Amino acid sequence: MSPLRANTGGEQRSALLYQALTQWGEVDIIEIAIGQHPEITRVPVNGIRMIYVVVAGSKWRLNLFQPKKNLTLPLEDALGCSFSSYDLVVGRYVWPVCQLEIPRKVPVVVDLDDFYFRKGKPIPWTWRLLKMAIKRSINSVGNRFQLIRFVGAIFPSQSDWARSEAQGIRFKHCSVAPNIPYHSILRQTAHRDADKHRVLFVGNLNYPPNHDGVDWFVKKVWPIVLRHVPSAELTLVGAGSPDVLKTWSSNPNVYTPGFVENLRDEYAKTAVVVVPVWYGAGSNIKLLEALEQGCACVASQTALEPFAEALHDGVELLAAKDAESFASQVIKGLLDAQLRQSLAEAGQQKVCMEFNRAVFANAIDSLLKGIFSRPAPAPGSL
DSSP: OOTTTOOSHHHHHHHHHHHHHTTTSBOOEEEEEEESSOEEEEEEETTEEEEEEEEEOOSSGGGGGSOOTTTHHHHHHHHTSOGGGOSOEEESSHHHHHTSOOOTTSOEEEEOTTOSEEEOTTSOOOHHHHHHHHHHHHHHHHHHHHGGGOSEEEESSHHHHHHHHHTTOOOSEEEEOOOOOSOGGGOOOOOSOSOTTEEEEESOTTSHHHHHHHHHIIIIIHHHHHHHOTTOEEEEESOOOHHHHHHHHTSTTEEEEESOSOHHHHHHTOSEEEEOOOEEESOOHHHHHHHHTTOEEEEEHHHHGGGTTTOOBTTTBEEESSHHHHHHHHHHHHHOHHHHHHHHHHHHHHHHHHSSHHHHHHHHHHHHHHHHTSSOOSSOBO
8 A cells, every 4th residue: 555646545544654654754665565476666756765566475375474585685675774774664554564574673563454354234144255254364363473573553443452452462552543534625614505315425336345335225225215205315426337336326316426526516415425334344434534524424333333432323423233223314314404414513523623634643653652762763764
């Protein structure tokens, strides 16, 4: 996840982490990927040392996390320095940083975003979902064997940190740096002029948790909503398979415009934003983005879990545990303008206060101050 692109949610978190680290010193970037043909390439970026690395995939998944002995020296040659010269190494994920042979004296911190998998009951187990869960379980075993290498960890939510503690996975230094809306320039005041019967979903519809959640919503929830609010309209915004979009749009009052350039306009004319995501890892940044835009939201309890410390059912949003409660909450949001406005104002205020760049940067600062036990080091390399 390159910190220099910031197009996807993962890249945006990488960018935020990189920006926070640059306040402590010079930061070199190593981007590592799996491929058939190993390579080490220095990427020309003004004022930044960035190396792109491809390592050969392993036939044994547990070996994915073993340091590559033949990688360290050529990588140090490309960097122009040894790993022992760094004050700190930060891994955006467990796997990439585990490819490197880093001297024990150099503290290593890992970001555990997307580390813990969650699944709610409404989405049934399918063979594809079962394979995904098995793959993640195998990776999780490999991940946990490697965690003893790290002096510190960054969690995306308090719930993930608590889950780590409950499983006996503890670090000397920890901090919660929440995923936050990256493009704050879209922010506007909570609005009152939305179409009172318009429901919106925004997200990559090719991404399995989004696809399966929307498919469940269209089949299980939307018919109930239409029985009570026949004029309601559902708009599904995001890139998706043409065949899938066509199937969804064949349902009554469902529209699938695909990718939309100006999301601000979509949010502005929407009464209720829905986040019917029932499995995945990390956190659903789409929920925070909708709240920041001043929209009333209905979310699955699974999507709400990473934000449960800050966002509360009936205060900043409406939460649902199954199809019937999801439909009931959407109907309530469509028919009660006063409730809709109250949720929009409270949700926007909470996101602006607790999910912003300063909060993210302060979390990284707190972690590093604990590691170094002193103010930020003199400008050098991290």
